Amino acid sequence: GENVEQHPSTLSVQEGDSAVIKCTYSDSASNYFPWYKQELGKRPQLIIDIRSNVGEKKDQRIAVTLNKTAKHFSLHITETQPEDSAVYFCAASQGSNYQLIWGAGTKLIIKP
Amino acid sequence: DSGVTQTPKHLITATGQRVTLRCSPRSGDLSVYWYQQSLDQGLQFLIQYYNGEERAKGNILERFSAQQFPDLHSELNLSSLELGDSALYFCASSDGNSGNTIYFGEGSWLTVV
Numbered sequence: 186g187e188n189v190e191q192h193p194s195t196l197s198v199q200e201g202d203s204a205v206i207k208c209t210y211s212d213s214a215s216n217y218f219p220w221y222k223q224e225l226g227k228r229p230q231l232i233i234d235i236r237s238n239v240g241e242k243k244d245q246r247i248a249v250t251l252n253k254t255a256k257h258f259s260l261h262i263t264e265t266q267p268e269d270s271a272v273y274f275c276a277a278s279q280g281s282n283y284q285l286i287w288g289a290g291t292k293l294i295i296k297p
Numbered sequence: 298d299s300g301v302t303q304t305p306k307h308l309i310t311a312t313g314q315r316v317t318l319r320c321s322p323r324s325g326d327l328s329v330y331w332y333q334q335s336l337d338q339g340l341q342f343l344i345q346y347y348n349g350e351e352r353a354k355g356n357i358l359e360r361f362s363a364q365q366f367p368d369l370h371s372e373l374n375l376s377s378l379e380l381g382d383s384a385l386y387f388c389a390s391s392d393g394n395s396g397n398t399i400y401f402g403e404g405s406w407l408t409v410v
Contacts, residue, residue, distance in 0.1 A: 228402060230401070284353050285399060287339060287340050290339045
């Protein structure tokens, strides 16, 4: 079945710098890749997603890129701000059950 | 507000007891998912229902069970509770098709003492 690996587990960046989180997946049939942000004690919230017929998608300071050949997708956050501090989860949609398979999460720390 | 409603928000109970967590999905969503998140851990998928029927099962313990009712609300039953069951339990919903967003509720904090 599908397996999603997410790196790094913790990322610390200076405020204003960029942050990149990468996920790799194993099932070439996966066709939907969302990213969720979870603040401490809160529910995960979708921040951006991409489908397999698109290579890149942007929404203000956030972008996601997808490389289907290499089977990896990445979250890019530019001009990081303190409110970007959170845990970020990637996921891939698997096969006929349309199950989301989740990465282990990345704790993003924005240093002032 | 995601539109997914979970009750109760907080629950403290003793080991060996049984609790029921309730979830109402977003209007129009047919699929309900249950996740467990222990402190500083990832999202552990437990089970998914679609229009009243079990669609997928994850790492759900035999002590746990769930169902989805005709009105599409769902309940997660946790029995013979152990200290290690203390966690945040999320319900999420979607329309159940591939590539559609799932929306999480605020979660139910379960503490087993």
